[in-house]
Amino acid sequence: MPRSPEGVRVELVVTSGTFSLDGGTWEVDNNVWIVGDDHECVVVDAPHSAPAILAAVGDRRLRAVLCTHAHDDHVSALAQVCDATGAAAYLHPADLVLWERVLPERSPDRLFADGDVVRVGDVELQVLHTPGHAPGACCFHAPALGVLFSGDTLFQGGPGATGRSFSDFPTIIDSITTRLFELPDETVVFPGHGAATSIGQERPHLREWLDRGH
């Protein structure tokens, strides 16, 4: 796992549960990425199991839960994690339409915009608004670590799903080509589900994705 000069590193916890949308429910494993040093951290998404996430945070100060988007399999443990730690929940406002279906009893603590920066120690996480899988889907780029947290926008093997409500294939392709494929080839991609990949590994496959339409 990458590590900054001041010791900010990335850790992974995988949690399991379900994803529900449009009347269907599916079993899923989700990646929870923890970025921090010995004293403080942020987490990218808070799915399924608050105890597993809180155990990985340990006695560090959890400053924020950064939501890649508000599908229920990415925020289902958010309320418990934020209430236990005092962490602030960050969301792009275009995903409030999804958030309100999953967490109608609370609001995000902060709404972020494209270009915002969240600092953890000597590492900057730059917010990239990458709609398509969800209207407010965001990726977080940490240049100092050479890492992109891609949520459900880009996986090993292609774009995130766009067949359900509030998703759009041309929009996700535009986000990937104009924002993510601008990053250096060696940028490691840590997605919301499954194995890591890199920008250089995925870029050559764009034509296949366009031809198959997903």
Ligand SMILES: [Fe+2]
């Ligand atoms: Fe999703």
